[in-house]
Amino acid sequence: MLLSIHAGAVIETYEFSTPALEARYQLLSEELRCPKCQNQNIADSNAPISQDLRRLLHQQLEAGASDEEILEFMVARYGEFVRYRPAFNAATAVLWLAPLILLLAGVAGLLLILRGRRDGAAALTEDDQAQLATLLQTPEKDA
Known part of the structure; x- marks a missing residue:
């Protein structure tokens, strides 16, 4: 063989x-x-x-x-x-720049997701804050 x-x-x-x-x-x-x-x-x-x-x-x-x-x-x-490595010109610019553009788009998307999580966690309404304070002050009873 x-x-x-x-x-x-x-x-x-x-x-x-x-x-x-x-x-x-x-x-x-x-x-x-x-x-x-x-x-x-x-x-x-x-x-x-x-x-x-x-x-x-x-x-x-x-x-x-x-x-x-x-x-x-x-x-x-x-x-x-x-050619395996085409020349950089107007016709092949997308071919050469696509990896960089996709990488930047991925980083921007990741930053937006992380920013949204951070902002969402910090924004509690007044009712939520009052309910949280009540829960933290009352002791739990074991069954």
Whole structure:
């Protein structure tokens, strides 16, 4: 059974002119998301589109394209979704700011709840205060 785990692994080899290009290839292939699989990067995906993207990535690296140029090309072709860490811009601001907004909303809600409990406990009517004073002054009789 353990041998079958490796059967699904991606086995592709590309010849790089320099070790630096190979390192960039590894980083970029982990940064780019498979458009079909959606939860895998192109380095881990066996989908045909990922194979094409890996081949294209190799070609662009060997042609001398910078990381930014490659990412811009992929985003232009497949949309911002192709990146695991999309750029911060007007279209992705909600994606980047949503965790902070939700955290602030949670803290504000918690503060409102705690404030309501504190204010509610301190506000006894005059009748309630008189009844409480009466109860505290009368001794209890054991049955």
